[in-house]
Amino acid sequence: MQDKEFDQLFKDRFEEAEVQPSANLWGNIAEQLEPKRKHAALVYWWSVAAVILMTVGIGLLTPKTEKIRLQSKGEIAAAEVVLKDTVPVSADQILISSVAAADQDTANISTPLVIAPRYDAAEEKNNLFAVQPNTVDSRPDIKKPEVPAAENAEPENKTVAVNEVMIASADLSDNDPEALTASSSQEHRGIRNVGDLVNFVVNKVDKRENKIVQFDTDDDNSSLVSLNLGIIRFSKRSNK
Amino acid sequence: MKLTQYSIDELLEGCKAGNRKMQEALYKQTAAKMMAVCMRYAKNRMEAEDTLQVGYIKVFQKVKEYRGDGSFEGWIRRIMVNTAIESYRKNLKAMNVVPIEDAYEQPATGFDFSRLGMQDLMKVIQKLADGYRLVFNMYIIEGYSHKEIAETLGISEGASKSQLSRARAILKEEIIRMEGINYATHAG
Known part of the structure; x- marks a missing residue:
């Protein structure tokens, strides 16, 4: 046979x-x-499930955010008074008050400083002055070398602390109203879509003004508006 | 299974729309022919079914690209052949040239090949080394030229030609050997 x-x-x-087959x-195949x-x-x-789980998880891990804010407000109030009052006070007065403070327990340092100038009606001031010089006089001379050191260190520390707190407070007071209105308005609109659901859960768990995640639900397509993972932050709203 | 409920045009439109019922109907109508194609390119049934499955997935994914030039069945068949070639190239173990003891041009005198059926031929073709089987199929059955085969497989035209004559020689020898055994057992 051929090929x-x-x-x-x-x-x-x-x-x-x-x-x-x-x-x-x-x-x-099907x-x-x-x-x-x-x-x-x-x-x-x-x-969607992952976002909700993540939000709840992070909410549980960082439960103390609110308390910190409350504390900071108190400190600010105290610090403001200290700042106002220490500026015009003469060198002698600082010397006196700081010596008094040095005597006290370290935990109570701020209280006499705050209270003394804060409530200083003219009369009370005089009374305090009447009391305080005695303590200075009663101090032995050995204490005096410590005074300049304390004098230098303390006001510095305080101003630094004041600055830090002031910055934090400025942020909070600026953004607070906006955050509050935004979150409350979303809660009142009810849950119409997944974006609303996520926002709702996030609002319940994350009380910070920059939520871990927020969706814009004005249109029917929920779109990511802001993200706050601590290190990574993303926001579509321009920062004022 | 020749229950041709749908025309080719209906099937084509249905498959283009991704209609699962139409896809199944197309499969039922063409699978046996395509299985025969895949069998020629495979060592065994299992390998052939793998190729068939991959081939049909491609058919349903690419059916929107079918512009109607040439028959639809021919288009499906080309996809099957290309799938078989691809899978060969994927596990390319070189051209698997198995040397055989001078079976070349052995005169097959007086042997009547014409009484062989499709299944006999399928058996011997599946016994060929992968490279031989591929070239034989592409040239003899599908009608590719040596140039096209050379380009597709990345070999020289000369290599394609020599592979083909080797394949032919091995097939002849194998058929005679098989039939000889059959004859011997029947006679014994």
């Missing part, structure tokens, strides 16, 4: 050849075609 005939034989035999093969549609929806709901 040509041989080749033709194969061609003829295979031309209309049919072999039945296994019965389950279509099932395999299965491989299927996942695509389900996939998108699944990914969406999993990501």
Whole structure:
């Protein structure tokens, strides 16, 4: 048999050849075609679940944010008074008060400083002066070398502390009203979509003014507005 | 299974729309022919079914690109062949040239090949080394030129030609050997 005939034989035999594949093969193909549609929806709901879980988790890990703010307000009030009053006070007076402070327990340092100038009506001032010089006089001379050191160190420390607190307080007081109105208005609108749901949960758990995550739900498509993961922050609202 | 409920045009439109029922109908109508194509390119049934499955996934993904030039069945068949070539190239173990003891141009005197059926030929073709089987299929059955084969497989035209004659020689020898055994057992 020549090659040509041989080749033709194969061609003829295979031309209309049919072999039945296994019965389950279509099932395999259909299965491989299927996942695509389900996939998108699944990914969406999993990501929603992940965001909620993450928010709750971080909320539980950082429960003391509010207390810190309250404390800071008190300190600011005290610090402001100290700042106001220490500036015009003469060198002698600082000397006196700092010596008095040095005597006290370290935990109570700020109280006499604050109270003494804060409530100084003219009369009370005089009374205090009448009391305080005695303590200075009663001090032995050995204490005096310490005074300049305390004098230098203390006002410095205090001003630094005051500055820090002041910055924090400035932020809070500036942004607080906005944050409050924003969150309260969202809560009152009710939950219409997933973005609202996430915002609701986040509002309940995260009391900071920069929430861990916030969605804009004005239109029906919830879009990410801001993100606050501590290190990574993202916000669509321009910072004032 | 010749329950041709849908015309080719209906099937085509349905598949383009991603209609699962139409996809299944197209599969049912063409799978047996395509399985035969895949079998020629495979060592065994399992390998052929793998190719068939991958091939049909491609068919349903690419059906929107089918512009209607040439028959739809021919288009599906080309996808199957290309899938088989691809999978060969993926696990390319060189051209697997198995030397055989001077079977070359052995005169097959008096042997009547024409009584061989499709299944006999399928058996011997599947026994060929991968490279031989690929070149034989592409040239003899699918009608590629040696130049096209050389380009597709990244070999020289000369290599394609010599692979083909080797494949042919091995097939002849194998058929005679198989039929000889059959004859011997029947006679014995």
